[in-house]
Amino acid sequence: MIYSQANDKKASILLIYTGGTIGMKVDPVLQALTPFDFSQILDEVPELGKFAYRIDSYTFDPLIDSSDVEPAHWISLVRLIEERYEEYDGFVILHGTDTMAYSASTLSFMIEGLTKPVIFTGSQLPIGTPRTDGKENLISSVEIAAAKDEEGHPLVPEVCICFDNVLIRGNRSRKFNSDNFRAFRSEDYPPLAEAGISIRYNRNLIRRPDSWEARPIFHTELDTRVSILKIHPGITPGVVRNILLGEDTRAVIIETYGAGNAPSKDWFISIVREASERGKILLNITQCVAGCVNMDIYATGKSLKAAGVINGYDSTTESALGKLFYLLGVFETNEEVKSGLEMDLRGEISK
Numbered sequence: 001m002i003y004s005q006a007n008d009k010k011a012s013i014l015l016i017y018t019g020g021t022i023g024m025k026v027d028p029v030l031q032a033l034t035p036f037d038f039s040q041i042l043d044e045v046p047e048l049g050k051f052a053y054r055i056d057s058y059t060f061d062p063l064i065d066s067s068d069v070e071p072a073h074w075i076s077l078v079r080l081i082e083e084r085y086e087e088y089d090g091f092v093i094l095h096g097t098d099t100m101a102y103s104a105s106t107l108s109f110m111i112e113g114l115t116k117p118v119i120f121t122g123s124q125l126p127i128g129t130p131r132t133d134g135k136e137n138l139i140s141s142v143e144i145a146a147a148k149d150e151e152g153h154p155l156v157p158e159v160c161i162c163f164d165n166v167l168i169r170g171n172r173s174r175k176f177n178s179d180n181f182r183a184f185r186s187e188d189y190p191p192l193a194e195a196g197i198s199i200r201y202n203r204n205l206i207r208r209p210d211s212w213e214a215r216p217i218f219h220t221e222l223d224t225r226v227s228i229l230k231i232h233p234g235i236t237p238g239v240v241r242n243i244l245l246g247e248d249t250r251a252v253i254i255e256t257y258g259a260g261n262a263p264s265k266d267w268f269i270s271i272v273r274e275a276s277e278r279g280k281i282l283l284n285i286t287q288c289v290a291g292c293v294n295m296d297i298y299a300t301g302k303s304l305k306a307a308g309v310i311n312g313y314d315s316t317t318e319s320a321l322g323k324l325f326y327l328l329g330v331f332e333t334n335e336e337v338k339s340g341l342e343m344d345l346r347g348e349i350s351k
């Protein structure tokens with residue numbers, strides 16, 4: 001059910017509330033945080049009414065703590081945006097912070113040729129508490145979702161996260177602080193916009209669609225048979241085998257050291273080679289929070305490359321996971337998936 005708050009003129013925004021801290025307030029009877037009725041969002045954030053936008057809201061049923069997010073939720077979000085695409089100028093998704101970077105990353109791949117803003121936001125403190133960051137986050141997100149350039153095109157036709165006055169590309173984001181208001185960071189790509197007295201857009205960094213007229217392609221096939229292997233000193237052959245050669249695994253993200261390095265021991269390289277020969281897609285992502293994989297610098301990286309491991313460049317793990325879910329869902333052959341991984345599809349890697 002879509003609730004309409006005002007009938008207007010300038011821009012129309014669909015607020016989609018999936019759950020999470022932002023939509024909570026203290027129930028005076030229960031003395032506990034409970035979700036408030038999102039159709040009454042203007043009562044909670046009357047500042048939104050000053051925009052004179054049309055703001056409609058859609059609430060997930062049931063609401064979820066984002067730790068429970070599943071691919072089925074991403075598919076519902078994409079279907080909802082697809083159904084309502086022509087009706088709105090932008091979409092703001094209110095989402096728990098815990099998995100917001102995963103959801104924003106995956107949605108960026110699921111919508112190909114996006115021409116409108118899809119802005120994720122949330123908060124560290126509920127909207128119903130005095131020091132909440134939720135109001136600022138929501139207000140800035142709505143303003144960004146409605147912003148147009150001189151030609152009337154959306155300023156930010158991307159899937160993004162807007163949090164603590166900074167707008168970052170969704171597939172570059174990670175949650176890095178569990179209690180500071182600056183909960184998200186994009187280490188390898190600068191912010192797309194920053195909100196101060198006014199919102200300053202870094203327009204040269206924002207992606208533009210090939211065509212403003214073409215309708216995006218909304219992909220809803222995801223294949224989640226992906227594992228993550230985090231390399232660490234003391235890792236055993238049994239653990240590496242279980243993950244790399246797992247029966248139900250089509251691809252493994254290997255979180256390596258530094259510029260993409262892993263143990264050079266024979267047992268390790270031979271399991272990697274075996275996995276690759278058995279048709280597992282292996283992607284090298286660095287454990288560092290910033291910087292790029294380069295498998296040509298050290299012998300330990302070179303042997304991974306020789307064993308068939310693909311370079312994940314400066315991808316975050318969240319983005320690599322979403323990209324693999326999408327590529328495995330859409331393409332049949334390993335060759336197609338591998339060539340997709342090598343490409344910068346939505347601004348997720350620097351090549």
Ligand code: ASP
Nearest residue numbers: 020021065066096097098
């Ligand atoms: N556990 C909550 C969630 O991710 C935390 C939050 O909303 O920030 O849904």
